Amino acid sequence: MTFFLVSSFIKMFVVFNLIMVGVAMLTLLERRVCAWMQDRLGPNRVGPQGILQPAADGLKNILKEETSPAMADKTLFTLAPLVSFVPALVTFGVIPFASPLPTRWGVVPMVVADLPVGFLYILAISSLGVYGIVLAGWASNNKYALLGGLRASAQMISYEIAMGMSTVAVLLLAGNVTLSQVIAQQQHGLWFVLPLTLGFVIFFVSALAETNRLPFDLPEAEAELIAGYHTEYSSMKFSMFYIAEYSNMVTASALMATLFFGGWDIPFTHWDDTGDPTVLKTLLTLAAFSLKTFAFLFTYIWVRWTLPRFRYDQLMALGWKVLLPLALSYITILATAIWFIRVQIGWLYGPGMALILLGVNVVLLVALVWWLDRGRIVSGIAEEPA
Amino acid sequence: MFDPKGFFWFFGVIAMVSALLCITRRSPIASALWLVVTLFSIAALFVLLDAQFIAVLQVLVYAGAIMVLFLFVIMLLNLGRPGPSDIKGPLGLGVAVLLGAAMLFLLKPLGSATLPTAIQLPAGSVAALQQQRGIVGSVANPLFDAYLIPFEIASVLLLAAIVGAVVLAKRKL
Numbered sequence: 001m002t003f004f005l006v007s008s009f010i011k012m013f014v015v016f017n018l019i020m021v022g023v024a025m026l027t028l029l030e031r032r033v034c035a036w037m038q039d040r041l042g043p044n045r046v047g048p049q050g051i052l053q054p055a056a057d058g059l060k061n062i063l064k065e066e067t068s069p070a071m072a073d074k075t076l077f078t079l080a081p082l083v084s085f086v087p088a089l090v091t092f093g094v095i096p097f098a099s100p101l102p103t104r105w106g107v108v109p110m111v112v113a114d115l116p117v118g119f120l121y122i123l124a125i126s127s128l129g130v131y132g133i134v135l136a137g138w139a140s141n142n143k144y145a146l147l148g149g150l151r152a153s154a155q156m157i158s159y160e161i162a163m164g165m166s167t168v169a170v171l172l173l174a175g176n177v178t179l180s181q182v183i184a185q186q187q188h189g190l191w192f193v194l195p196l197t198l199g200f201v202i203f204f205v206s207a208l209a210e211t212n213r214l215p216f217d218l219p220e221a222e223a224e225l226i227a228g229y230h231t232e233y234s235s236m237k238f239s240m241f242y243i244a245e246y247s248n249m250v251t252a253s254a255l256m257a258t259l260f261f262g263g264w265d266i267p268f269t270h271w272d273d274t275g276d277p278t279v280l281k282t283l284l285t286l287a288a289f290s291l292k293t294f295a296f297l298f299t300y301i302w303v304r305w306t307l308p309r310f311r312y313d314q315l316m317a318l319g320w321k322v323l324l325p326l327a328l329s330y331i332t333i334l335a336t337a338i339w340f341i342r343v344q345i346g347w348l349y350g351p352g353m354a355l356i357l358l359g360v361n362v363v364l365l366v367a368l369v370w371w372l373d374r375g376r377i378v379s380g381i382a383e384e385p386a
Numbered sequence: 387m388f389d390p391k392g393f394f395w396f397f398g399v400i401a402m403v404s405a406l407l408c409i410t411r412r413s414p415i416a417s418a419l420w421l422v423v424t425l426f427s428i429a430a431l432f433v434l435l436d437a438q439f440i441a442v443l444q445v446l447v448y449a450g451a452i453m454v455l456f457l458f459v460i461m462l463l464n465l466g467r468p469g470p471s472d473i474k475g476p477l478g479l480g481v482a483v484l485l486g487a488a489m490l491f492l493l494k495p496l497g498s499a500t501l502p503t504a505i506q507l508p509a510g511s512v513a514a515l516q517q518q519r520g521i522v523g524s525v526a527n528p529l530f531d532a533y534l535i536p537f538e539i540a541s542v543l544l545l546a547a548i549v550g551a552v553v554l555a556k557r558k559l
Binding site for chain 2: 073076115116117120121123124125127128130131134135137138146149150153154156157160175176177178
């Protein structure tokens with residue numbers, strides 16, 4: 001019991017600090033990548049290659065004057081940054097980030113809490129994050145902020161549904177909602193991104209919308225709403241919204257790596273998930289997990305500086321008229337296919353089943369892209385009369 | 387070892403106090419937020435009963451979706467500013483206290499009552515079931531097997547409610 005408490009406390013402490021440092025580095029990475037894509041240098045003055053820029057930013061935010069609008073609801077105005085900050089950080093708690101670590105006192109699983117409801121816990125807690133944004137928008141007593149908050153609540157509820165639906169396919173294959181089981185299943189067969197390609201696409205798009213990142217950052221939309229829900233926020237409170245957004249990105253990336261890319265699994269080898277746990281395995285699997293998460297974080301930044309913002313009606317139409325029906329029909333088709341393979345042919349999850357499902361997915365993907373394109377981008381423009 | 391009773395009292399008191407605050411606040415936004423706190427602490431009570439799945443659904447559906455929509459509507463109609471109190475005068479207050487006391491009095495026999503053996507589960511059977519079928523499976527199996535028809539009827543009811551809401555909201559379809 002004492003061992004459990006002490007190890008849990010250490011894990012919480014380490015994970016919390018790693019995420020905070022990661023978030024700080026991520027803000028720098030975002031600016032450097034943005035500069036790189038726009039062919040300029042970006043912040044490179046503070047420390048070597050600007051590595052200390054986040055520290056300078058943090059210091060600036062703490063020292064800045066904190067303004068509070070006269071007609072704001074003081075309690076909620078102060079509470080809102082906290083409400084968006086806490087769920088963003090606690091969601092990471094159920095994601096396994098490395099293979100178990102052997103210590104002198106026993107084997108420590110490398111996850112803060114491997115809850116039996118695992119992945120549902122993430123959905124539940126991340127659905128609370130919207131309160132922070134909505135309350136910030138309302139408590140500011142500012143029309144632009146209120147519009148941002150309203151947009152956020154509508155957007156996050158809409159895309160939460162598509163996100164939840166797209167992961168049902170993962171649960172169908174894994175047969176369990178515990179994330180460690182999902183990873184174990186992928187280690188024995190292929191990564192779920194192959195048999196569930198379309199599910200991953202839906203999940204990725206919804207995750208962009210859930211974290212309020214471009215092309216779906218309508219709650220902020222600086223071109224129309226000044227800064228949306230955090231228009232009235234300054235100094236450290238503003239910074240907390242920022243940290244919340246980036247830790248949501250970290251969690252979403254880690255979740256994508258876990259659900260679809262094998263979590264801490266090292267590909268093409270069973271060395272990491274069989275036999276006794278060793279420290280070397282823990283370190284290498286941690287590196288694999290970090291690398292996968294980082295790849296998604298980079299994709300987030302890449303998408304942000306590539307795509308323009310959606311219009312609000314386009315956002316709603318995409319969520320309700322495209323992603324939700326798509327996810328629902330995808331579950332139906334996939335459940336039928338899995339039932340057929342499992343019951344009629346009698347295979348359990350393995351490379352054979354994964355490859356058949358991959359074939360199904362490729363057919364669906366081609367049909368989807370053809371329908372979304374409708375002869376406009378992929379094939380049409382050159383042939384259209386000018 | 388932890389004593390789960392301590393957690394029960396902790397979350398139970400939070401649930402009671404926030405429920406009281408929910409019905410006594412004048413600002414609709416504050417009421418809605420206290421209701422979220424109530425729902426959250428009830429979810430914690432579900433966890434203490436080994437019903438983690440129900441707890442997660444409680445947070446996901448009620449706190450995460452329904453209450454967000456409540457807030458959305460309150461803000462959209464700009465009802466957020468404090469209005470007059472719902473409690474009308476000392477007479478209303480007296481009647482409310484009296485009725486509340488009567489209800490608490492009716493709860494008193496529960497303290498000495500025991501469950502009839504017909505609906506009692508053998509000790510440890512829930513844990514065994516969860517071990518065997520997983521935490522979601524132990525809810526899903528009966529739901530989609532023995533109780534499939536009631537479940538589907540409930541979904542038809544919900545569908546009717548959705549269609550009704552759309553018709554009411556959009557007079558011209």
